[in-house]
Amino acid sequence: MKLDLAPEYEAFRAEVSDTLAKNRPLAPTADDKGYKNPKRIAWQKFLIDHGLTARTIPKEYGGYGAEPDILKARIIAEEFARSRMPGPMAGQGISMLVPTLLELGTEEQKQAYIRPTIQGEMIWCQGYSEPGAGSDLAALRTSAVEDGDHYLINGSKIWTSTAKQADMIFCLVRTDPAAKKHEGITYITFPMSTPGIEVRPLVDMTGTANFNEVFFTNVRVPKSGVIFAPNKGWQVANATLTHERGMLGDPNATKARFLELVTLMKSETVNGQRLIDNPVLRDRLIKLQAEVYAMQANGLRITTSRLKGEPAGLAGLIVKLNGCDLNHEIARLAIDALGEFGILYEEGDHLRADGSWQWRYMYDLGLIIGGGTAQIQKNIIAERGLDMPREPKLAKA
Amino acid sequence: MEFALSEDQRLLQDSLKGVLAGAASLDQVRKIAVGDGAAISALDAALAEFGLASLLVPEDAGGLGLGLLDACLVQEALGYHIAPSRFLANALAATALTDFPDLLTLIAAGESKFGLALTELVSRRDGAGLTAEKGKLSGKSLLAISVDGATHLLVAETGGQLHVVEAGPDTVPMQTIDRSRTFHEVKLAGAKSLAALKADERFLAVARLLVAADTLGAAQAMIDKAVAYAAERQQFGRVIGSFQAVKHMCAEMAAKLEPGRALIWHAAHALDIGDAEGPVMANLAKSYLAEAGTFIARTSTEVHGGMGFTDLVGLHYWYKRIGVNRQLFGSPEEARESAAELQGLLA
Numbered sequence: 001m002k003l004d005l006a007p008e009y010e011a012f013r014a015e016v017s018d019t020l021a022k023n024r025p026l027a028p029t030a031d032d033k034g035y036k037n038p039k040r041i042a043w044q045k046f047l048i049d050h051g052l053t054a055r056t057i058p059k060e061y062g063g064y065g066a067e068p069d070i071l072k073a074r075i076i077a078e079e080f081a082r083s084r085m086p087g088p089m090a091g092q093g094i095s096m097l098v099p100t101l102l103e104l105g106t107e108e109q110k111q112a113y114i115r116p117t118i119q120g121e122m123i124w125c126q127g128y129s130e131p132g133a134g135s136d137l138a139a140l141r142t143s144a145v146e147d148g149d150h151y152l153i154n155g156s157k158i159w160t161s162t163a164k165q166a167d168m169i170f171c172l173v174r175t176d177p178a179a180k181k182h183e184g185i186t187y188i189t190f191p192m193s194t195p196g197i198e199v200r201p202l203v204d205m206t207g208t209a210n211f212n213e214v215f216f217t218n219v220r221v222p223k224s225g226v227i228f229a230p231n232k233g234w235q236v237a238n239a240t241l242t243h244e245r246g247m248l249g250d251p252n253a254t255k256a257r258f259l260e261l262v263t264l265m266k267s268e269t270v271n272g273q274r275l276i277d278n279p280v281l282r283d284r285l286i287k288l289q290a291e292v293y294a295m296q297a298n299g300l301r302i303t304t305s306r307l308k309g310e311p312a313g314l315a316g317l318i319v320k321l322n323g324c325d326l327n328h329e330i331a332r333l334a335i336d337a338l339g340e341f342g343i344l345y346e347e348g349d350h351l352r353a354d355g356s357w358q359w360r361y362m363y364d365l366g367l368i369i370g371g372g373t374a375q376i377q378k379n380i381i382a383e384r385g386l387d388m389p390r391e392p393k394l395a396k397a
Numbered sequence: 398m399e400f401a402l403s404e405d406q407r408l409l410q411d412s413l414k415g416v417l418a419g420a421a422s423l424d425q426v427r428k429i430a431v432g433d434g435a436a437i438s439a440l441d442a443a444l445a446e447f448g449l450a451s452l453l454v455p456e457d458a459g460g461l462g463l464g465l466l467d468a469c470l471v472q473e474a475l476g477y478h479i480a481p482s483r484f485l486a487n488a489l490a491a492t493a494l495t496d497f498p499d500l501l502t503l504i505a506a507g508e509s510k511f512g513l514a515l516t517e518l519v520s521r522r523d524g525a526g527l528t529a530e531k532g533k534l535s536g537k538s539l540l541a542i543s544v545d546g547a548t549h550l551l552v553a554e555t556g557g558q559l560h561v562v563e564a565g566p567d568t569v570p571m572q573t574i575d576r577s578r579t580f581h582e583v584k585l586a587g588a589k590s591l592a593a594l595k596a597d598e599r600f601l602a603v604a605r606l607l608v609a610a611d612t613l614g615a616a617q618a619m620i621d622k623a624v625a626y627a628a629e630r631q632q633f634g635r636v637i638g639s640f641q642a643v644k645h646m647c648a649e650m651a652a653k654l655e656p657g658r659a660l661i662w663h664a665a666h667a668l669d670i671g672d673a674e675g676p677v678m679a680n681l682a683k684s685y686l687a688e689a690g691t692f693i694a695r696t697s698t699e700v701h702g703g704m705g706f707t708d709l710v711g712l713h714y715w716y717k718r719i720g721v722n723r724q725l726f727g728s729p730e731e732a733r734e735s736a737a738e739l740q741g742l743l744a
């Protein structure tokens with residue numbers, strides 16, 4: 001057990017911290033809105049040039065070209081959090097498509113897509129879930145029929161975030177309806193400007209449209225957009241899903257949120273008493289703190305496993321389930337602590353923290369369901385972590 | 398950075414578990430619970446070979462000079478096997494008596510066997526409490542630990558001072574739900590203080606952390622037993638472990654417990670290196686494991702169905718071990734209040 005870092009890494013931390021501090025004026029602020037805001041794109045390019053994002057992506061594709069180093073990646077994330085400066089761009093193109101292309105894309109695809117995507121000039125959306133294919137994703141039915149060197153796509157997708165802003169989509173389609181369900185799927189990319197695509201915003205319980213439905217009617221797209229090979233889309237998608245699950249339940253994000261709750265309970269008063277001086281609320285707060293610390297320590301354990309190239313086992317499998325639940329519980333306590341004011345939302349004189357706790361309490365419930373529901377996570381924990389038997393398949397009627 | 402057990406630590410835990418699987422099997426623990434002398438001596442002899450008594454004693458006092466993380470691994474193994482053991486009492490004494498090399502040497506040599514009369518450090522009731530006058534202690538302490546066969550007691554005086562006294566004959570057993578360990582009412586009438594020291598925040602934190610580690614082991618055993626039972630027991634023509642209702646109960650238990658393991662490692666390491674956050678983490682660990690343990694004790698029993706409720710299967714030994722640990726050295730609510738206080742969150 002050794003938690004301090006080698007001098008090389010402490011030096012790296014100092015360098016990162018210094019770069020961020022010195023270049024604060026370049027960072028976009030809340031006024032720099034929008035996906036393709038020039039200031040945001042310039043900041044992203046600055047971060048890439050200094051190895052603070054897209055760090056391990058080869059130079060020839062627009063990245064910084066460093067060797068993978070888990071500790072350095074961790075230090076960079078910690079320094080962004082500490083500086084409270086805006087971090088690198090995220091989104092499904094950067095976090096899911098780019099790693100997939102690097103692993104399975106052709107040279108031409110890598111050259112065409114990686115650089116503009118990581119620079120924030122090409123926005124992507126993900127076409128996976130369908131109305132009839134949620135947890136059972138492989139039941140997807142959006143069809144792609146061969147038409148010379150093109151496919152003709154028909155069907156619909158749901159839960160597509162950023163579909164309105166996206167230039168491109170990476171999408172799972174059924175190319176062989178006769179094959180077994182996992183074997184007739186193809187992973188394909190095409191422009192969202194292709195004729196026949198309709199995007200309808202899907203308003204959710206938060207009151208905003210965080211997601212969309214996307215409808216395809218005779219959408220004709222070139223076969224060159226296929227990633228890896230036709231009918232191998234399930235394998236390609238699994239490579240990408242691993243990247244998504246890693247994003248949900250990050251313990252450092254949870255800790256940041258917990259600290260906001262502590263600040264709220266120390267500053268907000270009711271009948272002249274600070275919320276934290278209410279022993280019932282304080283007890284609930286510390287109970288959550290124990291869970292936050294436990295997930296942080298669990299994260300250290302996972303980092304060590306990755307450094308050694310060993311599987312993280314149960315410690316890794318529980319992150320999405322526990323992390324998303326904990327975020328939701330933190331928001332719940334904030335609302336309870338605020339009492340009557342906890343119900344205020346969106347705007348008004350007495351609103352606290354812009355109503356963000358209520359927003360999170362709703363949005364986080366969405367995350368408990370999305371990205372693999374809590375119930376699917378429990379199946380995975382039981383089957384892969386505890387080696388319990390799978391559900392027997394129903395005999396076909 | 399390496400947040401993992403060392404090869405030596407894994408070896409220590411594996412070999413200790415191997416020994417306990419024999420000397421502290423459920424059959425042996427049942428015998429010990431009814432005072433079977435042969436079973437007690439067999440376990441004592443097996444554990445003595447491991448040098449458990451000297452684990453936390455520094456090398457210059459004749460001990461192994463290991464750290465709290467190692468102690469937590471031992472306590473976890475003891476909890477896993479619901480083993481009756483003086484380890485907790487000796488370890489706490491060793492941790493407190495750093496300024497008393499003579500006593501440490503006696504502990505390491507196995508000549509001094511400690512019991513603990515510390516309940517009143519956290520809660521005083523029914524007239525219990527020890528007072529010191531001119532270096533002599535009088536009064537009574539309830540629910541004292543490892544008093545059977547002890548040569549010395551580490552006791553808490555009202556006011557927070559700790560003392561070492563020779564163990565005396567005036568003890569009365571107190572029956573708890575947990576038959577794997579004994580508890581006593583201890584009366585002192587002018588017992589001479591052989592050593593006096595302050596019970597600082599670290600001392601109580603270490604006590605709570607070791608109890609949390611015991612629960613970690615006991616709860617892990619209950620998960621393992623539930624998963625194994627679910628793989629064997631058939632209903633409706635299939636093993637019950639293939640039903641999602643049962644699988645999800647097991648997944649929930651594992652998801653609750655696994656981060657608790659990392660939290661204990663982190664807290665123990667922080668205390669070992671003198672990190673200022675160590676006592677906070679230890680109190681959080683006590684709270685976390687008390688809550689996770691209670692959930693697992695109940696859920697594992699339910700996975701076993703009616704058999705979980707019987708004495709035949711004996712699952713209740715673990716259930717009760719966890720139930721007692723929840724209250725030892727302070728309830729989870731008290732541990733949380735300590736954590737809040739240590740962080741300056743109290744008005």
